[in-house]
Amino acid sequence: MIYDDDDGQIDGDFAGSVNFTPNTAQPWLRSGMPPWHLWGNSQTLITPVQSSAIAQRPYTQGQLVKVAYKRPQTWHWLFSAKLIDGPNSSANSVQLEVSFDLVIGVGRSVIRMDAENSAANGNLNQAFESYFFQWGPLAPFPRAAQTWTSEVVAPPRILRTDPPFENLTGNAVPPAQSASTIDRIVAQDIQLNCRVLALAQPGNTAIGQNVSVEVSAAFAPVTHVRPDWYRKGPPEIAFAGDEIEGR
Numbered sequence: 001m002i003y004d005d006d007d008g009q010i011d012g013d014f015a016g017s018v019n020f021t022p023n024t025a026q027p028w029l030r031s032g033m034p035p036w037h038l039w040g041n042s043q044t045l046i047t048p049v050q051s052s053a054i055a056q057r058p059y060t061q062g063q064l065v066k067v068a069y070k071r072p073q074t075w076h077w078l079f080s081a082k083l084i085d086g087p088n089s090s091a092n093s094v095q096l097e098v099s100f101d102l103v104i105g106v107g108r109s110v111i112r113m114d115a116e117n118s119a120a121n122g123n124l125n126q127a128f129e130s131y132f133f134q135w136g137p138l139a140p141f142p143r144a145a146q147t148w149t150s151e152v153v154a155p156p157r158i159l160r161t162d163p164p165f166e167n168l169t170g171n172a173v174p175p176a177q178s179a180s181t182i183d184r185i186v187a188q189d190i191q192l193n194c195r196v197l198a199l200a201q202p203g204n205t206a207i208g209q210n211v212s213v214e215v216s217a218a219f220a221p222v223t224h225v226r227p228d229w230y231r232k233g234p235p236e237i238a239f240a241g242d243e244i245e246g247r
Contacts, residue, residue: 034241035226038066040218044084047213049094049198049206059195064100064217067190072106074222075185079215081131082146086211089136092201096134096211099127099195104187114193127195128152133213136206151183184222192217 047060067075081098101114113128129152135142198211231238 039220041065042214042216044212044214045196046210047196047198048208048210049087049200051202051207052199053202057197059197061193061195063193064215065190065192065219067219069188072186072188075187075219076150076222077217077219078148078150079129079217080146080148082214083133083142083144084212084214085143086141087206087209088140089200090205091137091203093134093136094198094200094206095132096213097197098131098213098215100129101193101195102128103191104185105189106187126155151181154180154182190219
């Protein structure tokens, strides 16, 4: 009588599983880009200077980061905005707003930290992070001016629909009531978009001219341990990003 066990042994003896490891590397398994390819990005966004007297003022938008990590993790980030080119101002100043909108998900939860979800706070443009550049009419366009942050100010914990209103900037007064600063988030999925808007008062010759700004963002786990690194096999299987060659 012949017995065929689950491991393919057919002579009646139990064989057990065999861990087959190829003897040679398989470079064709490399994907061409590291697993964290979408965790950081830099884009140059070009937006026209609009009149502040116009009610409907569209933003120029771009997507910076998209992370699908498959499991919850704690993350740090670094945001940056750098002025590339733009017009000088006349008669009054020009203001450029750079807003970073964040959407995170863990399990079945989705948390939006963007302008779409900020109207209830009395501020129609409360993004996860915002920068403001202002120039003129005396000083020229501040080419190459740059700012960056790795933490944000949390929204106020108190909401009032009637006066006296809370300070919506997050810098509450007195200082003992100041809002928290956040330097990490928890997320399984991350999507970061950026919006830029340039405004000037009517009569400014900068209206209609373009402003170019380089926006950048990068996310990284506080502790990065990938299950791939413990796979048995050639380096292309365990280190899909070729990180063993890092210096």
